[in-house]
Amino acid sequence: MGITDRKEREKQEMRKLIINAAMEMFITEGFDKTSIRNIADKIEYSPATIYLYYKDKDELLYEVQGQAFLELYNAFLKDVTATDPLERLDQLLHSYVNFGFEHPDLYDLMFILRSPMKATEENGWPNCDEAYHYLTGTLETCIDQLRYENAHIAALSIWALGHGLVSLFIRERIKVMHLPDDQVRNVVKATVDDHLRLIKK
Amino acid sequence: MGITDRKEREKQEMRKLIINAAMEMFITEGFDKTSIRNIADKIEYSPATIYLYYKDKDELLYEVQGQAFLELYNAFLKDVTATDPLERLDQLLHSYVNFGFEHPDLYDLMFILRSPMKATEENGWPNCDEAYHYLTGTLETCIDQLRYENAHIAALSIWALGHGLVSLFIRERIKVMHLPDDQVRNVVKATVDDHLRLIKK
DNA sequence: AAACTTACTAAACAGTGTTCAGTAAATAAA
DNA sequence: TTTATTTACTGAACACTGTTTAGTAAGTTT
Known part of the structure; x- marks a missing residue:
């Protein structure tokens, strides 16, 4: 089924988008001073969306x-x-x-x-x-x-x-x-x- | 003047009271997980009082x-x-x-x-x-x-x-x-x- | 066209450090 | 002793934080 494949691909792209933004902000601002809202703003999604792809801020850190x-x-x-x-x-x-x-x-x-x-x-x-x-x-x-x-x-x-x-x-x-x-x-x-x-x- | 002496003594005692509470909580709970409100509760004063004796949470850390x-x-x-x-x-x-x-x-x-x-x-x-x-x-x-x-x-x-x-x-x-x-x-x-x-x- | 699923978000909750206007008590001056 | 002033303190607010939940709008399937 092509659609589920695309869905999976889009999901991975979204995870990558989030991680890349998180990594950049963790490096430039520091982990503590980077808020979920900051990351959400950067990628132009709502904060809640991030929680659909990662369990919490700690998991973001782990991935980075x-x-x-x-x-x-x-x-x-x-x-x-x-x-x-x-x-x-x-x-x-x-x-x-x-x-x-x-x-x-x-x-x-x-x-x-x-x-x-x-x-x-x-x-x-x-x-x-x-x-x-x-x-x-x-x-x-x-x-x-x-x-x-x-x-x-x-x-x-x-x-x-x-x-x-x-x-x-x-x-x-x-x-x-x-x-x-x-x-x-x-x-x-x-x-x-x-x-x-x-x-x- | 004896009163100013006592006032100064009381001020130092209050600082000590705050620092001792802060140190105990920093050690048992960790710095990040200790809030000014926690410290205030412990010594039975309002959070705002702590700011009359120390500039901010960082200065508490410095002293500890x-x-x-x-x-x-x-x-x-x-x-x-x-x-x-x-x-x-x-x-x-x-x-x-x-x-x-x-x-x-x-x-x-x-x-x-x-x-x-x-x-x-x-x-x-x-x-x-x-x-x-x-x-x-x-x-x-x-x-x-x-x-x-x-x-x-x-x-x-x-x-x-x-x-x-x-x-x-x-x-x-x-x-x-x-x-x-x-x-x-x-x-x-x-x-x-x-x-x-x-x-x- | 209707039913269902997915992707997303606004709003809220409980917490944070910090500030400030206001109060009550202690001290000084009258 | 009464009034004025200083001191010590606090309640409430501000602007944040991580996280959850109910609800919506679009995409997909029937």
Whole structure:
């Protein structure tokens, strides 16, 4: 039946329309400051319509986060170009931290905002495992050249360092270090480099 | 004039009453889910009264954060008991991470929530510099026994690792590692220990 | 052409942070 | 002691928020 097909297609297009508007506003205005009414205005529908396609505002967040994890994964693909495993690890961590500094609002959504209910129900987000496995996969190829006790600790340590640096910056806690504004990015980069140096055999 | 003294005292008592109620509710219910009306109900005053003592909800947050930094500082004083500088550094990082796991809601307020306006205006929070200098001070005494390039990098690296671990846990992102629930705390501890091992000469 | 289904919305509900006019009590001045 | 003034407080309102529901108009099927 062609009509049901078209209906289904239109439904998916509507979902996309909503998500695209939501994503743009979440990034430019922030999640909290974006209201359902704002999104509805943008796409020229009534607020109630959004609830016909998504359960609540949290589900909108969940969907946008999934999109964002794909963008992070694509950043990895773009930045991690070396063949040497250790060099790939360097590029990966730099890519992660760079993503956070280049897209702070997106990073905020993905890693700092409270997890939406659906993420706990579904055991994660779309595209999130792929991004995480990029790290564990890279580590597997060079874990014997690293000083870490095991691969779990290696993954967590590297992720925690990267996430710590980015989130201390985004949430402005790094300011208590009283570094000159134009030096922050450099010190963070140097910290990443130093960490990468210390973990190698 | 005794009356103005008493008035001033009463004013400070009222501020304390409000802050104590706010802190308790921020911790048990979370900042977002605590409304000015909730706080007002708790202390049996009208919501408008709170605005006679604090500019807005953000200033309430700022004040509670100041209190919380003092509690962190006191945790340091309690936990960092060794005399050997390197051992003190170990104890300090463990104390920090432990504070985050023991008081996740307090930690959330202090390090994960967006910075209130007043923190940028006043260049930080009450008691925050003291807590931070506990780290830099400890590092000064053993920086020559560490492999870090310099003290700035050492401080940022250690803080970022600790903060990364705690905040990945609190905001539930650590779940993508698919560790058994009862193992998370152990793996985090092991990661801290491993990091402390790797940074030493 | 009538019956049914789908897509949508206006309006309402219960909540939020915040402001302001008005009141009652405490203090100061007469 | 009485009057004037200052202080401390609040009820009600404003402009928002996420979300639900009853009702409508158009599209589709019979």
